Amino acid sequence: MKMVNWMNFDNVWNEKVKETEEILGAFLPAEEGWAKTVMQAMNYSVNAGGKRLRPMLMAETYRLFGGTGKVIEPFMAAIEMIHTYSLVHDDLPAMDNDEYRRGRKTTWVVYGDAMAVLAGDGLLNLAFETALKSFEISESDIKRNARALAILANKAGIYGMIGGQTADIEAENLGSKVTEEHLLYIHEHKTAALIQAAMMIGAVLAGADAQQTALVERAAYEIGVAFQIQDDILDVTSTLETLGKPVGSDEKNNKTTYVTLKGIEEASREQREMSNHAIEQLESLEEKGFRNEFLMELIRSLITRIK
Amino acid sequence: MKMVNWMNFDNVWNEKVKETEEILGAFLPAEEGWAKTVMQAMNYSVNAGGKRLRPMLMAETYRLFGGTGKVIEPFMAAIEMIHTYSLVHDDLPAMDNDEYRRGRKTTWVVYGDAMAVLAGDGLLNLAFETALKSFEISESDIKRNARALAILANKAGIYGMIGGQTADIEAENLGSKVTEEHLLYIHEHKTAALIQAAMMIGAVLAGADAQQTALVERAAYEIGVAFQIQDDILDVTSTLETLGKPVGSDEKNNKTTYVTLKGIEEASREQREMSNHAIEQLESLEEKGFRNEFLMELIRSLITRIK
Numbered sequence: 297m298k299m300v301n302w303m304n305f306d307n308v309w310n311e312k313v314k315e316t317e318e319i320l321g322a323f324l325p326a327e328e329g330w331a332k333t334v335m336q337a338m339n340y341s342v343n344a345g346g347k348r349l350r351p352m353l354m355a356e357t358y359r360l361f362g363g364t365g366k367v368i369e370p371f372m373a374a375i376e377m378i379h380t381y382s383l384v385h386d387d388l389p390a391m392d393n394d395e396y397r398r399g400r401k402t403t404w405v406v407y408g409d410a411m412a413v414l415a416g417d418g419l420l421n422l423a424f425e426t427a428l429k430s431f432e433i434s435e436s437d438i439k440r441n442a443r444a445l446a447i448l449a450n451k452a453g454i455y456g457m458i459g460g461q462t463a464d465i466e467a468e469n470l471g472s473k474v475t476e477e478h479l480l481y482i483h484e485h486k487t488a489a490l491i492q493a494a495m496m497i498g499a500v501l502a503g504a505d506a507q508q509t510a511l512v513e514r515a516a517y518e519i520g521v522a523f524q525i526q527d528d529i530l531d532v533t534s535t536l537e538t539l540g541k542p543v544g545s546d547e548k549n550n551k552t553t554y555v556t557l558k559g560i561e562e563a564s565r566e567q568r569e570m571s572n573h574a575i576e577q578l579e580s581l582e583e584k585g586f587r588n589e590f591l592m593e594l595i596r597s598l599i600t601r602i603k
Numbered sequence: 604m605k606m607v608n609w610m611n612f613d614n615v616w617n618e619k620v621k622e623t624e625e626i627l628g629a630f631l632p633a634e635e636g637w638a639k640t641v642m643q644a645m646n647y648s649v650n651a652g653g654k655r656l657r658p659m660l661m662a663e664t665y666r667l668f669g670g671t672g673k674v675i676e677p678f679m680a681a682i683e684m685i686h687t688y689s690l691v692h693d694d695l696p697a698m699d700n701d702e703y704r705r706g707r708k709t710t711w712v713v714y715g716d717a718m719a720v721l722a723g724d725g726l727l728n729l730a731f732e733t734a735l736k737s738f739e740i741s742e743s744d745i746k747r748n749a750r751a752l753a754i755l756a757n758k759a760g761i762y763g764m765i766g767g768q769t770a771d772i773e774a775e776n777l778g779s780k781v782t783e784e785h786l787l788y789i790h791e792h793k794t795a796a797l798i799q800a801a802m803m804i805g806a807v808l809a810g811a812d813a814q815q816t817a818l819v820e821r822a823a824y825e826i827g828v829a830f831q832i833q834d835d836i837l838d839v840t841s842t843l844e845t846l847g848k849p850v851g852s853d854e855k856n857n858k859t860t861y862v863t864l865k866g867i868e869e870a871s872r873e874q875r876e877m878s879n880h881a882i883e884q885l886e887s888l889e890e891k892g893f894r895n896e897f898l899m900e901l902i903r904s905l906i907t908r909i910k
Contacts, residue, residue, distance in 0.1 A: 390720055413697055462718070
């Protein structure tokens, strides 16, 4: 009975967060030398916590396709560094001017603007430096490593996440004039692109073929967009107590969201449709013997989460 | 006679700048779609001109070791993107707050702070995205490409250029209390690291062995530091007319330089010694049949330049 209790989803998840943070920690810089301050700022930013969602989705997709090696580890660290750098730069006074994130002072508040710019740059650069270590771990899979690196660079850059952030900044000036096409572009690129990268890299490194990788890319798109629509929904339906942050902020900021465009019912219906379709797609891989219960449960929890 | 005239160094250099800019242009983004603005800001930054020194040193070192292929081109574009992003972020109000560079408004002045942060991020990310295209050009040299990528990431990051920028920011608060060790760390990392990357990548991609690459790394260190000391010297000895920018700014800002630490004569002596040693080292490769007159002339011109 105790075993079963330990095996419940939240406990397994927490265990996996710890494992992921240990892997991540192994690739973070030692805080020493003349550039010590930027290293401290980088580590402060990465160690701010969070769900470690992207490296975890990567590792679980790797396992789904039968991957068992250590070649995934540098990429797990790399994608979390990229996610973190995007938050560090987003929080800057030049961008969103946020002083707190998850109840902690943001990087620029603690280390100053200049050091926060450099810490973000440092994390983005270190992400590639780290992912390149996969070549040392697995020389036989060198083409897979190169393919995984190309996916990471593409989904993180101007045709991926940075493109989404650009469109998001432009949307702020448009207010309620933002179209559905524009909003979907933002959700797809700002949020879904890194989730696609995470899951595709897991697939590619485990040896998934082009068709399977394309299936993962489509499913991850739906997961990412559904995840973001859920954010829009919770901002309307949740409470400060449950969410741990103020609700109604989108309306207050006159921000166009999936909910303002479609209404709460239609937004919820589409969100469920996307989620279910993504899970169906991934479960269709079971026919070929690819199965990972925890991954399915993780995805379900993300898109039906209440906070 | 006309032929000889055309063949003088400055004309050849100008031709090579043009060639380099064509290569670079082929890897810059088309300005379209929802993320158009960041692409415009990136292209504006890259097209601001400059000597294209790093890609040119890379291409010429590649030629020195007998390289003739197109695999060098994505790396030439990548290193110029990295140099450019570092200037875009350096100019930000959060950093140096510079409104003009080479007589043109800086990126943040034209596109705003937020877009300049994203344009810098976009260029750094695109540099890796671009360099990864080398794998498509030359699959047979996949290990060389991976090695070249690792050099790029290392010399551009916190153990290279970003480390140098961090130490430089810290030095600003120390004023005249900056030590020679601290200053040499800044010169080595902020300036020499990317010059090392440029020349080492040229060598590695052309098939230079580990010993030859190490020789290039040491020579490029001396070239980079001598280049930077020459900057410090010109700030004291030149005039506004010759230099095209105000002189005496280091003294005005109470900035520690190689000249304030050592005096003008000793600084000049060491600068010449480093330069000569670097050129001697590279010329020693002639014994093995590696010779590139233009590269030698280019290096001489950099470290004896009067503006």
